[in-house]
Amino acid sequence: MFNKDIVxxxxxxxxPFFYYDLALLQATLDRALTEANKYGFHIHYALKANFNERVxxxxxxxxxxxxxxxxxxxxKAVEVGFAPEKIVFAGVGKADKEILAALDHNIFxxxxxxxxxxxxxxDLAKRAGKVAKIALRINPNVDAQTHKYxxxxxDENKFGIKTWELSDCLDTIKSFDSLExxxxxxxxxxQVVDLNVxxxxxxxxxxxxxxxxxxxxxLKVLNVGGGxxxxxxDPDGEPIVDFKRYFEIFDQFLERKGHQxxxxxxxxxxxxxxxxxxxxxxxxxxxxxxxxIILDAGMTELMxxxxxxxxxxxxxxxxxxxxxxxxxxxxxxxxxxxxxxSTDCFGKEVELPESKRGDLIAIRxxxxxxxxxxxxxxxxxxxxxxxxxxxx
Ligand code: LLP
Numbered sequence: 001m002f003n004k005d006i007v008x009x010x011x012x013x014x015x016p017f018f019y020y021d022l023a024l025l026q027a028t029l030d031r032a033l034t035e036a037n038k039y040g041f042h043i044h045y046a047l048k049a050n051f052n053e054r055v056x057x058x059x060x061x062x063x064x065x066x067x068x069x070x071x072x073x074x075x076k077a078v079e080v081g082f083a084p085e086k087i088v089f090a091g092v093g094k095a096d097k098e099i100l101a102a103l104d105h106n107i108f109x110x111x112x113x114x115x116x117x118x119x120x121x122x123d124l125a126k127r128a129g130k131v132a133k134i135a136l137r138i139n140p141n142v143d144a145q146t147h148k149y150x151x152x153x154x155d156e157n158k159f160g161i162k163t164w165e166l167s168d169c170l171d172t173i174k175s176f177d178s179l180e181x182x183x184x185x186x187x188x189x190x191q192v193v194d195l196n197v198x199x200x201x202x203x204x205x206x207x208x209x210x211x212x213x214x215x216x217x218x219l220k221v222l223n224v225g226g227g228x229x230x231x232x233x234d235p236d237g238e239p240i241v242d243f244k245r246y247f248e249i250f251d252q253f254l255e256r257k258g259h260q261x262x263x264x265x266x267x268x269x270x271x272x273x274x275x276x277x278x279x280x281x282x283x284x285x286x287x288x289x290x291x292x293i294i295l296d297a298g299m300t301e302l303m304x305x306x307x308x309x310x311x312x313x314x315x316x317x318x319x320x321x322x323x324x325x326x327x328x329x330x331x332x333x334x335x336x337x338x339x340x341x342s343t344d345c346f347g348k349e350v351e352l353p354e355s356k357r358g359d360l361i362a363i364r365x366x367x368x369x370x371x372x373x374x375x376x377x378x379x380x381x382x383x384x385x386x387x388x389x390x391x392x
Pocket of ligand 1: 046049067090187189190191225226227228265266267268269304308368369
């Protein structure tokens with residue numbers, strides 16, 4: 001993935017930093033749009049996955065909409081140039097100020113998560129003299145077959161409206177002239193790699209869609225959320241996910257009523273493979289039971305391994321290796337960061353060429369939920385980044 005010129009350029013840079021390949025991002029967006037356009041599907045990008053300025057600009061320019069989960073994300077999306085009529089606002093705890101900001105910008109839809117939230121949005125919209133467009137986020141009780149921390153569509157999760165609350169929702173919406181129900185919203189989890197999960201989701205969406213239809217509601221929007229998983233083990237083998245198969249499933253299994261639009265909220269699938277965390281080996285500690293590589297990047301830059309035991313491919317980069325045409329002897333290392341926490345570990349028993357202080361290490365597939373989840377814990381430095389066109 002990283003040719004010799006890129007590695008040589010990395011060698012001149014201060015580490016750690018996120019490297020973003022905006023050309024790969026563009027190619028990913030092109031592929032996603034080509035496949036979605038076949039069926040007239042609408043894509044919103046989930047800003048929560050990565051709101052790096054340049055990444056956002058490339059995505060905005062592609063014409064995709066935005067999926068936001070905070071007032072600040074709504075404001076950021078507007079600032080970057082996403083059309084308000086393509087912005088959706090989800091989130092289980094929207095504060096009044098955030099709702100007002102979104103109303104102010106006349107966004108496409110609020111994905112509403114409770115009866116109480118309907119009352120709050122209804123009241124605030126009424127006072128502002130606006131009509132808020134609403135999609136009800138229904139919790140469909142579909143198991144996303146992913147890590148329990150990123151599962152959202154089960155009864156036990158805090159997200160969405162439970163089925164027995166739907167009549168209440170409709171009564172509330174009817175009681176407010178300031179609320180307009182435009183659709184339904186679902187999101188069952190993230191890093192979903194078993195595509196059968198999406199078939200199950202479609203079956204549930206069809207049931208709910210019929211339920212509303214039978215009651216005389218002509219809903220314009222079916223928003224099926226995001227969640228499409230990526231290949232963390234082989235980022236070079238599958239730099240772009242199989243959008244063709246993904247959208248085909250929805251075309252095949254989702255029963256749209258003639259007038260209905262289908263919307264998606266993709267985060268990870270669009271941005272994960274274009275980002276890598278580049279770091280240097282600070283120390284190598286050879287122990288009796290274990291050998292450690294201690295990096296200058298830690299859980300403060302990429303939290304996913306510490307938080308979800310997530311796997312990220314770890315590679316040693318070396319321009320010498322390109323010259324010599326080999327990698328040398330392989331050794332097993334626990335690759336850890338410098339933070340004072342035992343969970344600050346990127347990988348255990350990782351097979352790498354014998355490494356030394358100063359070697360560059362790439363932690364791959366870090367474009368989604370990497371930089372955005374960084375923290376200043378241990379008073380670490382602000383994140384740095386490098387883009388492909390700066391070193392080409
Ligand atoms: N829509 C809603 C309502 C969501 O909650 C999410 C993600 C998405 C869309 C985008 O999902 P994606 O296509 O990226 O899977 N920090 C975790 C992931 C948390 C996902 C939260 N919701 C991780 O690093 O794996």
